[in-house]
Amino acid sequence: MAKDLFSTRRMEALTDGVFAIAMTLLVLDISVDILGNVSSNQQLINAFTSDFGSSFISFIISFLLLGSMWAVHARQFDSIKFADRRLMMINNFRLLAVVLIPFTTSLSGTFPELTLATMLFPLNFMALTFLSSWEWSYATSNSKLYDKNELSGKTINFLKVKNKIFALSSVIVTVLSFFIGSWAFILFLPVSYIWMKLAKRI
Amino acid sequence: MAKDLFSTRRMEALTDGVFAIAMTLLVLDISVDILGNVSSNQQLINAFTSDFGSSFISFIISFLLLGSMWAVHARQFDSIKFADRRLMMINNFRLLAVVLIPFTTSLSGTFPELTLATMLFPLNFMALTFLSSWEWSYATSNSKLYDKNELSGKTINFLKVKNKIFALSSVIVTVLSFFIGSWAFILFLPVSYIWMKLAKRI
Amino acid sequence: MAKDLFSTRRMEALTDGVFAIAMTLLVLDISVDILGNVSSNQQLINAFTSDFGSSFISFIISFLLLGSMWAVHARQFDSIKFADRRLMMINNFRLLAVVLIPFTTSLSGTFPELTLATMLFPLNFMALTFLSSWEWSYATSNSKLYDKNELSGKTINFLKVKNKIFALSSVIVTVLSFFIGSWAFILFLPVSYIWMKLAKRI
Amino acid sequence: MAKDLFSTRRMEALTDGVFAIAMTLLVLDISVDILGNVSSNQQLINAFTSDFGSSFISFIISFLLLGSMWAVHARQFDSIKFADRRLMMINNFRLLAVVLIPFTTSLSGTFPELTLATMLFPLNFMALTFLSSWEWSYATSNSKLYDKNELSGKTINFLKVKNKIFALSSVIVTVLSFFIGSWAFILFLPVSYIWMKLAKRI
Numbered sequence: 073m074a075k076d077l078f079s080t081r082r083m084e085a086l087t088d089g090v091f092a093i094a095m096t097l098l099v100l101d102i103s104v105d106i107l108g109n110v111s112s113n114q115q116l117i118n119a120f121t122s123d124f125g126s127s128f129i130s131f132i133i134s135f136l137l138l139g140s141m142w143a144v145h146a147r148q149f150d151s152i153k154f155a156d157r158r159l160m161m162i163n164n165f166r167l168l169a170v171v172l173i174p175f176t177t178s179l180s181g182t183f184p185e186l187t188l189a190t191m192l193f194p195l196n197f198m199a200l201t202f203l204s205s206w207e208w209s210y211a212t213s214n215s216k217l218y219d220k221n222e223l224s225g226k227t228i229n230f231l232k233v234k235n236k237i238f239a240l241s242s243v244i245v246t247v248l249s250f251f252i253g254s255w256a257f258i259l260f261l262p263v264s265y266i267w268m269k270l271a272k273r274i
Numbered sequence: 275m276a277k278d279l280f281s282t283r284r285m286e287a288l289t290d291g292v293f294a295i296a297m298t299l300l301v302l303d304i305s306v307d308i309l310g311n312v313s314s315n316q317q318l319i320n321a322f323t324s325d326f327g328s329s330f331i332s333f334i335i336s337f338l339l340l341g342s343m344w345a346v347h348a349r350q351f352d353s354i355k356f357a358d359r360r361l362m363m364i365n366n367f368r369l370l371a372v373v374l375i376p377f378t379t380s381l382s383g384t385f386p387e388l389t390l391a392t393m394l395f396p397l398n399f400m401a402l403t404f405l406s407s408w409e410w411s412y413a414t415s416n417s418k419l420y421d422k423n424e425l426s427g428k429t430i431n432f433l434k435v436k437n438k439i440f441a442l443s444s445v446i447v448t449v450l451s452f453f454i455g456s457w458a459f460i461l462f463l464p465v466s467y468i469w470m471k472l473a474k475r476i
Numbered sequence: 477m478a479k480d481l482f483s484t485r486r487m488e489a490l491t492d493g494v495f496a497i498a499m500t501l502l503v504l505d506i507s508v509d510i511l512g513n514v515s516s517n518q519q520l521i522n523a524f525t526s527d528f529g530s531s532f533i534s535f536i537i538s539f540l541l542l543g544s545m546w547a548v549h550a551r552q553f554d555s556i557k558f559a560d561r562r563l564m565m566i567n568n569f570r571l572l573a574v575v576l577i578p579f580t581t582s583l584s585g586t587f588p589e590l591t592l593a594t595m596l597f598p599l600n601f602m603a604l605t606f607l608s609s610w611e612w613s614y615a616t617s618n619s620k621l622y623d624k625n626e627l628s629g630k631t632i633n634f635l636k637v638k639n640k641i642f643a644l645s646s647v648i649v650t651v652l653s654f655f656i657g658s659w660a661f662i663l664f665l666p667v668s669y670i671w672m673k674l675a676k677r678i
Numbered sequence: 679m680a681k682d683l684f685s686t687r688r689m690e691a692l693t694d695g696v697f698a699i700a701m702t703l704l705v706l707d708i709s710v711d712i713l714g715n716v717s718s719n720q721q722l723i724n725a726f727t728s729d730f731g732s733s734f735i736s737f738i739i740s741f742l743l744l745g746s747m748w749a750v751h752a753r754q755f756d757s758i759k760f761a762d763r764r765l766m767m768i769n770n771f772r773l774l775a776v777v778l779i780p781f782t783t784s785l786s787g788t789f790p791e792l793t794l795a796t797m798l799f800p801l802n803f804m805a806l807t808f809l810s811s812w813e814w815s816y817a818t819s820n821s822k823l824y825d826k827n828e829l830s831g832k833t834i835n836f837l838k839v840k841n842k843i844f845a846l847s848s849v850i851v852t853v854l855s856f857f858i859g860s861w862a863f864i865l866f867l868p869v870s871y872i873w874m875k876l877a878k879r880i
Contacts, residue, residue, distance in 0.1 A: 078348065078349055078352045079352060082286060082290060082348040082351070082352075083348070084688060084691070085286070085287065085290040085691065086290045086293060086294055086344060086348075088688060088691040088692045088695055089290055089291050089293075089294025089295070089493075089496075089695050090294045090297060090298055091692060091695075092294075092493075092692055092694075092695025092696045092698075092699055093294055093295055093298040093695070093699055094298055095696060095773065095777060096696055096699040096700055096703060096777050097298065097301075097302075098777070099703075099777050099778065099780060099781050100703075102781055110789060110792070112792070113792055113793060113794040116789070116792055116794050116795060117794065132774070135770075135774055135777065136770065136774070139767075139770035139773070139774075140770075142692060142770075143763070143766045143767075143770070146684065146688040146689070146692075146766070147684055149688070150684045150685060150688075157345070160345045160348070161341075161345075164337075164338065164341035164342075164344075164345070167297065167341070168334070168337055168338070168341075171297060171298050171300070171301050171337065172301065174301060175301050175304055183312060183318070186312070186314070186315055186318055187315060188315040188318050188319065189318060280550065280551055280554045281554060284488060284492060284550040284553070284554075285550070287488070287489065287492040288492045288495060288496055288546060288550075291492055291493050291495075291496025291497070291695075291698075292496045292499060292500055294496075294695075295496055295497055295500040296500055299500060299503075299504075359547070362547045362550070363543075363547075366539075366540065366543035366544075366546075366547070369499065369543070370536070370539055370540070370543075373499060373500050373502070373503050373539065374503065376503060377503050377506055385514060385520070388514070388516070388517055388520055389517060390517040390520050390521065391520060482752065482753055482756045483756060486690060486694060486752040486755070486756075487752070489690070489691065489694040490694045490697060490698055490748060490752075492698075493694055493695050493697075493698025493699070494698045494701060494702055496698075497698055497699055497702040498702055501702060501705075501706075561749070564749045564752070565745075565749075568741075568742065568745035568746075568748075568749070571701065571745070572738070572741055572742070572745075575701060575702050575704070575705050575741065576705065578705060579705050579708060587716060587722070590716070590718070590719055590722055591719060592719040592722050592723065593722060
């Protein structure tokens with residue numbers, strides 16, 4: 073009786089807002105307060121090359137990863153035109169994983185020596201890739217939701233495979249973080265670079 | 275003389291922005307600062323299973339409830355095309371209830387042993403459901419505001435009943451929180467699940 | 477040579493974002509931290525009826541005023557279709573006044589006994605009403621910027637007068653705050669209510 | 679196989695969100711906490727004319743500069759209609775420079791006596807102008823991305839030159855900050871004013 077399909081415009085607006093805020097909140101973690109008592113240029117350089125420096129690097133990595141995950145959402149919804157209630161719920165779970173990124177980034181920056189703390193960021197990112205993959209699978213399983221002129225069955229299958237490869241690479245990095253600690257973070261960047269390269273060839 | 279009806283596009287944009295920020299601000303409440311001095315994986319696990327854990331659970335519940343309340347707004351305004359001044363004011367009161375959610379969540383997380391503190395979150399949520407119901411009643415009472423091709427009189431009445439059922443269930447949870455304290459929170463999730471299920475049958 | 481007129485869509489999006497964030501940031505000022513050591517329901521009631529209570533009231537007032545000022549912007553731009561560089565700059569100054577509201581609200585809440593501190597909030601709000609009035613005057617002075625089918629010369633003049641009445645009432649409240657301190661705040665609500673009523677009669 | 683070109687609508691929404699939040703976060707740096715113990719109007723005036731005053735001025739400058747950089751983005755994308763993956767990535771790097779502005783503003787406000795700290799804000803702004811220039815160059819190098827009816831080859835070349843003049847003026851201010859410290863900030867405003875004037879003549 074009531075409407076079953078809704079425009080995805082509002083979902084896109086909420087998603088853009090949540091990503092924009094999560095990406096900007098990351099910067100609150102590198103506030104000047106944690107620089108402590110700095111009274112010379114040399115001390116400032118020291119601060120940047122010690123703890124603050126590693127916080128800064130994880131800020132950059134998290135920002136670029138969130139930016140990439142946003143771009144994945146933007147590209148997915150360029151073809152998805154309608155949403156049902158379930159798609160809205162899956163999208164909310166995906167946003168939950170986005171919102172947790174500033175917290176897990178901060179956690180691994182504060183306790184770099186604890187395996188558990190450094191592991192939560194890759195796990196968070198892994199959850200985000202899985203939810204991205206799940207949302208795409210769900211949306212493309214119902215031909216009422218997407219624009220058939222833009223997405224052929226072949227393309228849909230290809231993109232599903234690509235999503236799974238990406239989700240798998242996030243599993244690998246999570247496992248690696250058990251053994252090599254916070255250094256595993258750095259592997260996200262080449263992984264997403266290779267993934268971008270692969271995506272371009274298609 | 276001046277225009278009386280305005281496009282709802284701007285109201286939707288403000289609402290998406292306020293929901294996105296409120297949903298993201300919730301995460302500030304589970305900052306690493308409250309973990310205190312943690313120096314081993316075991317201590318981190320302890321922190322997660324004690325106070326921090328309960329904060330984390332109320333964060334998840336509040337996030338999903340806000341997500342559901344956003345989806346209600348998105349679905350309502352899928353059919354509402356124009357706004358008058360009063361609708362804009364009602365929407366602002368609704369956003370006030372949204373903006374208070376991070377505060378009342380934080381309050382019940384910080385003082386879980388005080389009935390008054392734990393009661394404010396359900397009351398806040400109850401106010402949000404009532405305002406959602408009021409805005410829908412008002413918008414559908416003026417046939418200039420909604421799209422008649424999408425909403426029949428029968429659908430409008432049905433949705434009004436549904437809104438009232440939901441508002442009633444939030445009253446029940448608020449009353450329950452007097453007796454069973456913070457455990458009443460957990461009832462919001464099955465209530466909204468049942469509500470989602472019911473909504474699907476229509 | 478280059479384009480002179482731009483769609484107002486982006487200006488609207490930035491404005492909605494800034495208002496949404498400013499309205500939500502207000503809530504950060506009533507965080508649980510300022511409740512201090514509360515260990516019984518009675519102490520929580522005391523906290524709510526003393527300092528915290530007055531903070532809470534100024535939060536509500538600021539939120540509703542910002543909501544009203546947002547509605548003014550939304551209604552103005554319902555008829556304004558194009559922006560030139562100067563309109564973009566005026567809008568940025570207006571957003572500056574919006575962004576300062578959480579700060580001046582917080583200032584008058586923290587130092588309610590200092591005339592200077594309580595005066596800054598009405599001055600801030602006054603600046604916002606003046607800038608709103610200026611932006612409307614500028615936009616309606618260039619017939620390329622607005623939709624002539626929606627705005628007659630008579631309507632434009634009427635709305636200019638209305639804007640000036642509102643700006644004047646904010647001057648009165650500012651002057652009053654010199655003599656009656658923070659109580660002058662409360663006058664904003666009836667003023668904006670009367671203003672809403674007047675606006676409806678047009 | 680997969681789509682190569684996407685609507686710029688989502689990129690615009692993310693950018694508006696990030697700018698809106700960065701512009702509003704600036705205000706968090708001038709919170710009442712840094713006023714310290716103030717108990718008379720005279721003390722409040724003293725606070726405003728000393729450290730707090732200089733923080734306030736850098737807040738205003740940063741806000742207006744971010745507003746101008748947002749307007750540059752809005753005007754650029756008024757003609758750019760489609761985005762490929764690379765343009766999305768360049769835009770994310772540009773947003774990274776936007777998000778860092780509140781941090782570098784805060785840094786130069788907290789340590790005004792350290793050359794290194796005051797230098798980071800102009801460097802940040804310089805990076806933002808360079809990325810703006812790069813994104814425009816990239817977008818206009820591919821005729822599939824922009825609207826040929828709105829942008830002639832002559833206009834594109836002219837705007838490229840203008841972007842480079844602006845990027846150059848940010849280099850000059852950065853070099854100046856080595857010698858005259860935080861006073862160099864003040865030069866950004868006349869530079870952007872002259873630049874606005876020049877832009878109008880075109």
